[in-house]
Amino acid sequence: MELQRPRGTQDILPGESPKWQLVEAAAHRVAQSFGYAEIRTPTFEHVEVFRHGVGDATDIVEKEMYEFTDHGGRSLVLRPESTAAVARALLQSHLFAELPQRLYYMQSHFRYERPQAGRLRQHTQFGIEVYGAGGPLADAEVISLAHSFLGQFGLHNLSVRLNSIGDAECRPAYRGALVEHLEAHREELCADCQRRMTKNPLRVLDCKNSGCQRVVSGAPRPLSYLCADCKAHLEGVEAALLALGIPFARDGSIVRGLDYYTRTVFEIQYEKLGAQATVCGGGRYDGLIEALGGAPLPGVGFGLGLERLLLTLEEEGLLPPPAPSIDVFVAAIGEELGPEAMRIARQLREAGLRVEQEVLGRSLKAQLRRAQKVGAARVVILGPQELQRGVAVVRDMNSSQQEEAPIEDLAARLGAAVPRD
Ligand SMILES: [Zn+2]
Ligand SMILES: [Zn+2]
Structure with missing residues (x-):
């Protein structure tokens, strides 16, 4: 019997590791050039970190976590994402005394998903988190950092797709309109979403089921329901991007279904054979720290999958030829x-x-x-x-x-x- 690695994982062999080192070095360099400090959290956490920090009725928590009980009877989970874990670490270490906190991480995430190109059950994400800055400049800084990181590899025509999903002030009206739309298409939704839409309709926005995505694509857009403050915030982000010369466009189809997401959501896309492909996604999550039991504190950040990025750079011929390993x-x-x-x-x-x-x-x-x-x-x-x-x-x-x-x-x-x- 020949032993095999688990499905959805990969070995990074000696011939492959130089390109990883290249991308990782670039991530450290760019993040540090913006004054961000690295944070590393444990590979496993108590399951509550993600139940509270990601949300019970999400695909991640319901279906995708590698959850286990240790010999002491604790319910633990391999980290499926880092935002909630980083927030937990900041709360526990009282780092919120000094604001803003600018952090980056580069670590593995584990999700039980159907493996596909650039999407593994163990994958590596480069991400940043800014806490304690509620204004639009922080959003623009986060976008600018991602844009600088991606831009240095020579990806063609990067563009930022920008949306706002509102806040506690204007979201109830949007939620009402969304529920009305979902009710009208109830039969087309998956069983999970039929259940979720009464508990939290916004989570339908994140469902990967193709029927649900079709219903969501025809749903009302949060942009039409923004209050004056949310509108001003979005315009503030746009003004900063304009000043930086970073191309952007509003895109009402970009959404996050988690309760703690507020206002800005964005994706960065590049031109691929005439179409657009997404390499980075992020947004603002002003409600997360409260969801984890802390005092209200604004946060904004992005996550960027390194397997997907490397695949893209390879396809586009943007990786330098292997350098000699010995002098x-x-x-x-x-x-x-x-x-x-x-x-x-x-x-x-x-x-x-x-x-x-x-x-x-x-x-x-x-x-x-x-x-x-x-x-x-x-x-x-x-x-x-x-x-x-x-x-x-x-x-x-x-x-x-x-x-x-x-x-x-x-x-x-x-x-x-x-x-x-
Ligand atoms: Zn669904
Ligand atoms: Zn609002």
Whole structure:
């Protein structure tokens, strides 16, 4: 029997990890350039974090959580998303004393879903959360951060689709109109939604069932029901995006069905074969902290799936070609020279070089083939005669030119020759 990884998971093999490192490094760099600090939460949480922080009647909580009981009888769940977990951590650590809090995370989420391209049962999300800033500038900052992150990869024609789903002031009127529409199409809704629409009709907006999505696409749009404050907030976000030169358009079809979402919701799309494809989604959730038992506190953020992004960058040919993994290969003629080769390799590493050395005692020809394969620009060849004279041969792999150099000069010489970033 050959053991297999679980369905919906992936191994990131050595050939794949450089592109992950590239995207992760970009996420750290961009988030930090906006003054955001990284937060990491536990892989598993008490189930209540998501029951309260995501909502009982959602697909995530009802169907998709990896829930288990530990040996102490606690009900735990593998983190299906990070917003509720981050909010829990902030509450527990009393970080709300200092506002605004600007945070980013990059961590795995676990959901029991039907696996598809770019959508795995364990997937990785880059996200940010801003707490304690209720005005439109915070929304614009969040959108701008996502736009900067995506823009640096060269994705074509990024555009922000913007909507507002109102607040406690104007949502009741919208909810009334929505319920009326849903009632009229009750037979077309899935069983879950027929049940949900009496408890919380907004959650129908998030259902993935195609019949429900059809009904939702014809439903009244929250934009038509906005109160004056919500309108002003949306216009404030738009004014800031305009000042930043970030293209945007209002799109009444973008919604979030969770109670704690308020006002701004957005998606960032790029042009794909004439159509638009979404790579990032976010919004404002001024009611979340209260839902978790804290004092009211505004929040806004986004989540961005890295598997989906990498797939997109690959399809669009936007990933750079693999870079060499090694600068210098230290070859030794004869296994007895191994320890000296190892000493030289260590000196070169201390000079900042990436160095591989021979450990298999292969022929020089085989060692040069290996050096070629890992992309080493230079090979240090150590032979018995040279060693007696305190020198080694340095071979330039591009020109095949070779020259002798004193062993004690190698680090300074080769360290200076390779550009470091
Ligand atoms: Zn449904
Ligand atoms: Zn309103």
